[in-house]
Amino acid sequence: MSSMAQSVQETSAEHGARMMRFWLVVICAIIAFLAFYLAASRFYYKSPTGMFTDVATWLGNIGAALVSFEGGFFTWLGRVVVAAINVAPLFTVIYFAGMLWRLYRWVVEEHPRPASANPLFDRHFRGIFSELVVFTALAAFVWWIVGNTVDNLHRLGKPPGFDFLGTTAGFGINQILFLDYSETSSYGKALLAGLLNTIVLSLAGIVLATIIGFIIGIMRLSHNWVISQLAYWYVEFFRNVPLLLQIFVWYHVVLKPLPGPRQSLTVADSIFINNRGIYSPKPIFTDAWWFVVAAFVFGIIASWFIARWAHRRQMETGQPFPVVRTALALILGLPILVYFLVGQPVSFNYPELRGFNYQGGMRIIPEFMAMLLALSIYTGAFIGEIVRAGIQAVPHGQTEASLSLGLARGQMLRLVIIPQALRVIIPPLTSQYLNLTKNSSLAVAIAYPDLVAVGGIVLNQSGRELEVIAIWMLIYLSLSLATSAFMNWYNAKMKLVER
Amino acid sequence: MKKLAALALGAVMTAAMAVSAQAGTLEDVKKKGFVQCGVSQGLPGFSNPDDKGNWTGLDVDFCRAVAAAVFGDPNKVKFTPLSAKERFTALRSGEVDILSRNTTWTMQRDTELGLNFAGVNYYDGQGFMVRKSLGVTSALQLNGAAVCTNTGTTTELNVADYFRAHKMQYEVVAFEKADEVVKAYDEGRCDVYTTDRSGLAAQRLKLKNPDEHIILPEIISKEPLGPVVRHGDDQWFDIVKWTLFAMINAEELGVTSKNVDEMKKSTNPSIRRLLGVEGKFGENIGLGSDWAYNIIKHVGNYGESYDRNVGPKTPLGLARGLNALWNKGGIMYAPPVR
Ligand SMILES: N[C@@H](CCC(=O)N[C@@H](CS)C(=O)NCC(=O)O)C(=O)O
Numbered sequence: 142m143s144s145m146a147q148s149v150q151e152t153s154a155e156h157g158a159r160m161m162r163f164w165l166v167v168i169c170a171i172i173a174f175l176a177f178y179l180a181a182s183r184f185y186y187k188s189p190t191g192m193f194t195d196v197a198t199w200l201g202n203i204g205a206a207l208v209s210f211e212g213g214f215f216t217w218l219g220r221v222v223v224a225a226i227n228v229a230p231l232f233t234v235i236y237f238a239g240m241l242w243r244l245y246r247w248v249v250e251e252h253p254r255p256a257s258a259n260p261l262f263d264r265h266f267r268g269i270f271s272e273l274v275v276f277t278a279l280a281a282f283v284w285w286i287v288g289n290t291v292d293n294l295h296r297l298g299k300p301p302g303f304d305f306l307g308t309t310a311g312f313g314i315n316q317i318l319f320l321d322y323s324e325t326s327s328y329g330k331a332l333l334a335g336l337l338n339t340i341v342l343s344l345a346g347i348v349l350a351t352i353i354g355f356i357i358g359i360m361r362l363s364h365n366w367v368i369s370q371l372a373y374w375y376v377e378f379f380r381n382v383p384l385l386l387q388i389f390v391w392y393h394v395v396l397k398p399l400p401g402p403r404q405s406l407t408v409a410d411s412i413f414i415n416n417r418g419i420y421s422p423k424p425i426f427t428d429a430w431w432f433v434v435a436a437f438v439f440g441i442i443a444s445w446f447i448a449r450w451a452h453r454r455q456m457e458t459g460q461p462f463p464v465v466r467t468a469l470a471l472i473l474g475l476p477i478l479v480y481f482l483v484g485q486p487v488s489f490n491y492p493e494l495r496g497f498n499y500q501g502g503m504r505i506i507p508e509f510m511a512m513l514l515a516l517s518i519y520t521g522a523f524i525g526e527i528v529r530a531g532i533q534a535v536p537h538g539q540t541e542a543s544l545s546l547g548l549a550r551g552q553m554l555r556l557v558i559i560p561q562a563l564r565v566i567i568p569p570l571t572s573q574y575l576n577l578t579k580n581s582s583l584a585v586a587i588a589y590p591d592l593v594a595v596g597g598i599v600l601n602q603s604g605r606e607l608e609v610i611a612i613w614m615l616i617y618l619s620l621s622l623a624t625s626a627f628m629n630w631y632n633a634k635m636k637l638v639e640r
Numbered sequence: 641m642k643k644l645a646a647l648a649l650g651a652v653m654t655a656a657m658a659v660s661a662q663a664g665t666l667e668d669v670k671k672k673g674f675v676q677c678g679v680s681q682g683l684p685g686f687s688n689p690d691d692k693g694n695w696t697g698l699d700v701d702f703c704r705a706v707a708a709a710v711f712g713d714p715n716k717v718k719f720t721p722l723s724a725k726e727r728f729t730a731l732r733s734g735e736v737d738i739l740s741r742n743t744t745w746t747m748q749r750d751t752e753l754g755l756n757f758a759g760v761n762y763y764d765g766q767g768f769m770v771r772k773s774l775g776v777t778s779a780l781q782l783n784g785a786a787v788c789t790n791t792g793t794t795t796e797l798n799v800a801d802y803f804r805a806h807k808m809q810y811e812v813v814a815f816e817k818a819d820e821v822v823k824a825y826d827e828g829r830c831d832v833y834t835t836d837r838s839g840l841a842a843q844r845l846k847l848k849n850p851d852e853h854i855i856l857p858e859i860i861s862k863e864p865l866g867p868v869v870r871h872g873d874d875q876w877f878d879i880v881k882w883t884l885f886a887m888i889n890a891e892e893l894g895v896t897s898k899n900v901d902e903m904k905k906s907t908n909p910s911i912r913r914l915l916g917v918e919g920k921f922g923e924n925i926g927l928g929s930d931w932a933y934n935i936i937k938h939v940g941n942y943g944e945s946y947d948r949n950v951g952p953k954t955p956l957g958l959a960r961g962l963n964a965l966w967n968k969g970g971i972m973y974a975p976p977v978r
Binding site for chain 1: 724725728729732748752753754774782783784785786791792796797799800801804809810811812813814815816817820823824827828829831871
């Protein structure tokens with residue numbers, strides 16, 4: 142319907158409302174423009190066109206930077222971040238344009254209008270208007286902060302940027318996993334090494350804490366008074382002593398009584414324990430090892446198909462199939478068989494005492510041991526309570542019902558109680574996993590080189606507070622989001638059991 | 641660590657504020673009535689609190705000297721203990737007015753990090769300490785050793801350079817808190833403890849059996865330690881710089897805390913200028929004409945402070961060596977007051 146035709150029959154009240162709407166749009170447009178102009182001019186103190194020149198230069202540099210990986214990679218990464226910050230106002234312009242377009246549509250188009258002539262009582266208009274106001278305020282605030290920071294850093298002679306990540310680090314790190322870091326590597330690589338140390342510590346901690354937690358939770362429900370009291374006191378004690386204190390105690394408990402390298406405790410002439418860590422033989426795989434790996438992968442895939450087939454058959458005919466035993470045979474038995482068939486394709490590199498310390502083999506440093514013990518024992522106490530609550534949340538009627546259906550005790554636990562308990566357990570368990578990951582940052586106290594410890598060194602040696610903090614926040618946020626995403630997925634999967 | 645994060649956030653916040661306080665440290669200091677001085681978390685001889693929380697040491701004396709120059713009162717100073725890792729962030733974010741904490745003057749700190757070194761109050765070099773029982777006599781025998789040290793220091797960089805240059809393996813165990821380094825080394829986590837040699841002499845006193853440890857002869861780096869201020873306030877930089885020069889010049893001219901009152905009557909023009917009897921040197925840096933008199937009267941000259949805190953008669957027992965005056969076989973040298 143054309144608006145012209147409509148306006149002919151307009152009453153004066155309708156006309157007033159229309160004019161009011163028109164002026165509101167004009168006001169919105171002015172607010173939007175002013176906000177954008179203020180923010181953008183604050184940020185681009187040089188000139189508005191500077192932004193486009195900068196972005197073009199950076200895009201041009203990306204190609205060149207990609208040529209050499211290490212320094213280049215981080216330079217590149219930094220440029221992308223800076224470029225993203227720079228084009229943000231561009232997106233804002235687009236966003237404002239979109240909003241104005243929506244307002245315009247609202248003026249010219251027919252929407253179900255309320256009786257009132259006042260557009261502020263129109264839900265549709267209010268939606269657009271409040272969104273615009275909130276967004277403008279937010280954008281102005283963000284730009285004010287970012288603009289000031291950039292300005293002041295320029296004035297201090299430290300323009301922000303991530304180029305420093307490509308600079309030579311120059312310091313050593315005492316646990317390097319899956320990387321070839323040395324003192325001549327870059328700050329970026331040092332941070333990567335720290336990140337890997339955080340991830341490995343957190344994962345190991347999560348697994349161990351879960352095991353401890355389930356044991357404690359189940360012990361706590363035991364009918365045996367001594368066992369349940371033991372679990373009770375475990376929980377009360379470890380939950381209430383500050384974690385940092387526990388970390389220090391474990392570190393010095395691990396360190397103090399252990400002998401020096403020359404008087405190491407020895408297990409079977411191949412594992413050595415001393416105050417520098419636990420050393421064990423390191424497996425060295427020959428090419429034939431791949432057959433074993435292939436057998437293992439095959440075992441997993443075959444087990445999966447067998448489980449599906451067995452499930453379907455049981456649904457149709459009611460005949461059970463020993464899936465677990467078959468799968469075990471396939472996943473463990475088969476590779477072991479292949480291992481011997483291809484002639485044991487593994488040799489071992491034994492640690493040996495050379496000079497001050499053991500060299501070669503595999504090693505767990507005492508700082509890792511102490512962190513792992515402290516984190517998993519502490520978090521295990523919380524998880525124990527969660528498990529107890531989860532199991533107790535399943536009504537006793539469920540037990541009675543499954544027993545009267547003729548399920549065996551194991552079947553009852555596996556098929557009825559645990560699936561229902563897990564629904565209650567998983568959400569709080571997720572937050573414990575997140576806590577453990579964040580608590581792993583206390584590692585800095587005992588020289589375990591996690592992300593915070595290494596990041597702190599980088600921050601101090603390079604003087605890049607802003608950038609390092611941004612990296613910390615981004616990484617811990619991503620780790621947390623990844624953990625919750627995984628746990629949410631698992632939770633959703635577990636929920637299906639409920640049907 | 642929490643503190644480092646807080647400080648760093650503080651620095652970021654300061655950067656985010658519209659007007660970051662840059663110049664005017666002297667006015668700020670006068671307004672609040674004391675000098676806020678960043679020191680170590682406890683390094684005997686340099687900056688160390690006693691049971692009652694009274695700070696003493698060479699670096700602490702320097703803070704008091706600045707307070708004496710500004711207020712005529714060496715007690716108008718407050719101390720902020722800082723780990724090596726936190727110190728620059730604390731200084732830059734305005735948490736402290738001066739950093740007087742065995743800090744090595746390096747080019748990167750002086751330029752990129754936005755700091756100004758006011759001079760050198762202790763010429764040092766990095767060394768290694770080991771257990772005597774290891775039978776090691778030279779740093780070149782340390783291949784494969786585990787080395788304990790502090791993070792955020794020149795130390796952790798030098799040790800990496802040294803071992804790499806001599807193609808030796810090592811494992812670095814780097815703690816943030818100096819006391820944790822001492823503890824870990826004492827418990828046998830490391831074969832070697834490395835830091836500035838003055839620091840080794842000081843930290844050694846904290847070991848269970850100091851006599852069971854030796855400091856190896858090698859000096860692997862230059863560590864000129866001195867007080868630091870932040871960029872952007874020339875007047876404050878001048879005050880801190882000339883506080884140090886006044887102490888060194890006083891020693892050279894034989895002016896001590898005991899004889900400073902008589903020295904005011906001296907006919908030596910250098911002494912007369914230093915003590916404000918002649919010229920307007922104090923006024924020109926925004927202080928009273930008796931600025932240097934107050935420093936010497938209340939804190940003493942450089943030599944007095946050295947002897948009292950780290951000299952041969954103290955538990956640290958450090959000979960003057962490089963830190964003797966330039967005309968007494970060392971390299972301590974201050975530009976003239978004129
Ligand atoms: N001079 C070196 C090292 C300074 C340093 O922090 N040394 C440690 C070990 S002696 C220290 O003073 N610790 C005392 C403390 O942190 O309280 C530098 O400026 O980086």
